[in-house]
Each structure stands twice: as C-alpha cells, then as structure tokens.
Amino acid sequence: METSLARDLMSDEEWAFFERFIFAVRAPNGRKPTNHRLVLDGIFWIARTGAPWRDLPAEFGKWSSVYRQFRRWTLAGLWEEIMDALNQSGAVPSALQMIDSTVIRAHHQAAGAKRGTPRQGFGRSRGGFTTKIHLLVNAHGLPMRTEITPGQTSDYLGFDLVMVDNLPRPSVLLADRGYDADKIRDGMEARNVLPVIPMRKSRKKRIGVDRSLYRLRNLVERCFNKLKNARRVATRYDKTAESFLGFIDITSIRLWLRHLST
Structure with missing residues (x-):
C-alpha cells in the first residue's frame, strides 16, 4: 500500500x-x-x-x-500583505520588540540568477555563498518583519531595513551589542523608544542596561530556531531574493497562525 x-x-x-x-x-x-x-x-x-x-x-x-x-x-506581494495584516491586527502585544540577525549558508546551486549575486542577497565567504536574515519579533517571539542581505552586511544596515514606519511602534527595543551605535540609539530615543542594548567594549561613554529585561532577547533567538525548522529557510536553495524571502515569510505566517490557534 x-x-x-x-x-x-x-x-x-x-x-x-x-x-x-x-x-x-x-x-x-x-x-x-x-x-x-x-x-x-x-x-x-x-x-x-x-x-x-x-x-x-x-x-x-x-x-x-x-x-x-x-x-x-x-x-x-501576497506574503508581505498577510504579514502586514497580522502585525496590524493587534492580536499580539507589540510594545516590546527584539531585533537580531543570522547568517544562512547558501547551496552552491543557488547562485547564478540574473542581476548578479549581491543584488540577490548573496555574500561571499571562505565557505561559499551566504545570506543574512534580519529579523524583528514581538513580545511573543513572533516574526514582525524579515529582510535579507548579503552575508557580510553589517547589522546597522539590517536595522534600517526592518524598522519601517508601517509596523506598530515599540516602547522598548532589545538588541545585542552589534547594534550599539549612536545613530541607532538616537533614532530610537527620537521616536520615544527605550533601546536596551549592551555597550561595545570600545565605547568610552558608558551606558547602563536593564539586564533582567535584556534576558527576554532570547525570544528572537528561539524564533530563528523555529524558522530554521523549515529546511528551505535553514539552507538557501533559491536563486532569487524574492523566492527565498517568500519562504521565510510563509514560515513566519504559519508560526503566527499556530500561535493564534492555541
């Protein structure tokens, strides 16, 4: 049978x-x-x-x-439309948000699309092509927005890509020290957002951080683990940036729906 x-x-x-x-x-x-x-x-x-x-x-x-x-x-733009509807639904609190990034290994057959590898979100490293996923999550660890860039892209650029105006504005933003930059801190404070970001060792002016609140940042790391349960996200097989980002959004939507059904 x-x-x-x-x-x-x-x-x-x-x-x-x-x-x-x-x-x-x-x-x-x-x-x-x-x-x-x-x-x-x-x-x-x-x-x-x-x-x-x-x-x-x-x-x-x-x-x-x-x-x-x-x-x-x-x-x-179907997947982005669905993600926007979920974010604007108010079904999950968004006052507390977290941001992070992770590097994804690309399969060697994923390269070769038109317009060149950088424009398709590929970066070169010693091990081959890589893509970086930038992720913003809410207080329940659900994806709010994802973007991709070449693997060597700094977190500063990824920050500007995911912190867009059409998303619910946070009151508190948690991030690791890779986002410790005056531009990011000033931008958040100008929007009345409290940045909870540890300092780089090279920073001369010391800034305190609420460690008990910062521990909640593990939610974004756990979200990455859930996204990578989808093997089409854990390894990049897609030649185009649109298709790979589409699979990330699809997986994100299903995480939302499973959470809302419980």
Whole structure:
C-alpha cells in the first residue's frame, strides 16, 4: 500500500484565513480557478522539507504549476500583505520588540540568477555563498518583519531595513551589542523608544542596561530556531531574493497562525 507524503497539511481554519487573501490577489482571466488549497499545501511541503521543486509529490499537482503559482503570489506581494495584516491586527502585544540577525549558508546551486549575486542577497565567504536574515519579533517571539542581505552586511544596515514606519511602534527595543551605535540609539530615543542594548567594549561613554529585561532577547533567538525548522529557510536553495524571502515569510505566517490557534 502506497504511503502518502502529504503531512502537516492545513486545517480548515488555516485555509479559511489564507483563502481571502489569495482570492483578493487572483487576476480575473476567465480561466477556471485551480485548487489553491492543494497548491498552497504543496508550497508548504517544499518549505518544510527543502526538497527540489521537481521532487514535489504528484498528489499536490504538477510541480511546475505549483512553482509558477508560488512565483506569482510572491511577486504579487501576497506574503508581505498577510504579514502586514497580522502585525496590524493587534492580536499580539507589540510594545516590546527584539531585533537580531543570522547568517544562512547558501547551496552552491543557488547562485547564478540574473542581476548578479549581491543584488540577490548573496555574500561571499571562505565557505561559499551566504545570506543574512534580519529579523524583528514581538513580545511573543513572533516574526514582525524579515529582510535579507548579503552575508557580510553589517547589522546597522539590517536595522534600517526592518524598522519601517508601517509596523506598530515599540516602547522598548532589545538588541545585542552589534547594534550599539549612536545613530541607532538616537533614532530610537527620537521616536520615544527605550533601546536596551549592551555597550561595545570600545565605547568610552558608558551606558547602563536593564539586564533582567535584556534576558527576554532570547525570544528572537528561539524564533530563528523555529524558522530554521523549515529546511528551505535553514539552507538557501533559491536563486532569487524574492523566492527565498517568500519562504521565510510563509514560515513566519504559519508560526503566527499556530500561535493564534492555541
């Protein structure tokens, strides 16, 4: 008896959430709509297993059709729209936020996309290509915004990318000493945000930090661990920055939905 490879499929409640966003971005072309729920489950399977698109089980449909739909939704900004809706829903407190970054190893076959490797978020190191994920999370350790840059990019640049104006403004921001810069501190204080950031050893003017509050920063590290349970996030296989960031956003959305369902 053949065993199904379809595991961890969406619940009816989860599909009901995605459905309204998917049909909002679907272009009316007169064609009969495909089974979007099955397609979305196929995308989730690729994200979770890290398998090549051509290895997608036939029960999800033709792999090329699922891939093309993934690219359509990604380029249409579907995942960013869903993340914005979750952040603005007020379902989770956002007064306390944390920021951090992690470097992801890229598979050697991921390079080679048009416009060059730096513009696709690849950086060179002794071990090969790398990509850095910059992540902002809320008090429940849920992703609020993610961006990617080449692996050697400083955290200062990543800070500016994820701290955007369309997100709920924090009252307190936790970060490690990699973000200890006068520009960041002054910018946060100008927005009435308390920066809880340890000092670099080279800083001459000493600034105190609330250590009991700073311990909560482990939430962003735990969030990275949860994101990396998706093998398509733990290792970069995608040639384009849009596709890789799309898988990060997809995994982030599912973390949100699982949290809200508990």
